Amino acid sequence: MSECITVRRATSEGVDVIVAIAASSALASQWGRERYEEMVSAAPCEVAVQRSLLVAELAGRPVGFASASALVTVAPAEAELENLAVLPAFQGRGVGGALLAAVLHWSAELGAGPVRLEVRSANAAALHLYRRHGFVQTGVRRGYYAAPLDDAICMECRLQ
Ligand SMILES: CC(C)(COP(=O)(O)OP(=O)(O)OC[C@H]1O[C@@H](n2cnc3c(N)ncnc32)[C@H](O)[C@@H]1OP(=O)(O)O)[C@@H](O)C(=O)NCCC(=O)NCCS
Numbered sequence: 001m002s003e004c005i006t007v008r009r010a011t012s013e014g015v016d017v018i019v020a021i022a023a024s025s026a027l028a029s030q031w032g033r034e035r036y037e038e039m040v041s042a043a044p045c046e047v048a049v050q051r052s053l054l055v056a057e058l059a060g061r062p063v064g065f066a067s068a069s070a071l072v073t074v075a076p077a078e079a080e081l082e083n084l085a086v087l088p089a090f091q092g093r094g095v096g097g098a099l100l101a102a103v104l105h106w107s108a109e110l111g112a113g114p115v116r117l118e119v120r121s122a123n124a125a126a127l128h129l130y131r132r133h134g135f136v137q138t139g140v141r142r143g144y145y146a147a148p149l150d151d152a153i154c155m156e157c158r159l160q
Helices: 012-023 033-041 095-109 126-130
Strands: 005-009 049-058 061-071 077-087 114-122 136-145 150-158
Touching: 005 095, 005 136, 012 033, 012 049, 012 061, 012 077, 033 049, 049 095, 061 095, 095 114, 095 126, 114 126, 114 136, 126 150
Parallel strands: 077 114
Antiparallel strands: 005 049, 049 061, 061 077, 114 150, 136 150
């Protein structure tokens, strides 16, 4: 039986859960709580950089999140997937894919051309997910990540 995954915009009440989900994964970017607070409080349509913080729920329980930004003062707009994480116990059930699809949808609605991201070269699950959603490698940043040292694979998905 397929599980019920829903993706919605995060609210300030959900920031604690997002911080906890990020903390559960060493591979996710670790941001301070303030950065998430800013994302949910930023007034849309007033800034050159639009932001999106999305939460995925599995049967009503928040289990993953994604954050993205888009520079909308260029044409076409340029989007970036900034962070993506799913609680370890709930990985492999399509939650990451649902979040990524939602980020691509949000980017397309803003008229984005490229959606870009960086990922550790050793992160096989994320690389697989990104390739499956149309991302291709555009470059490598040698030694970009620390603890452990790793290269960043730069990827891009072209929406138009
Ligand atoms: C990357 C991540 C978000 C994916 O979330 P998820 O809910 O497991 O994603 P999905 O279930 O939609 O898809 C995962 C895919 O990766 C595949 N996969 C899982 N582990 C894998 C591995 N070690 N090597 C290759 N593919 C792998 C799964 O089979 C699945 O592919 P499929 O649908 O073609 O079978 C999750 O693994 C995660 O939170 N990782 C830690 C944080 C992270 O790495 N974030 C990305 C930073 S750039």
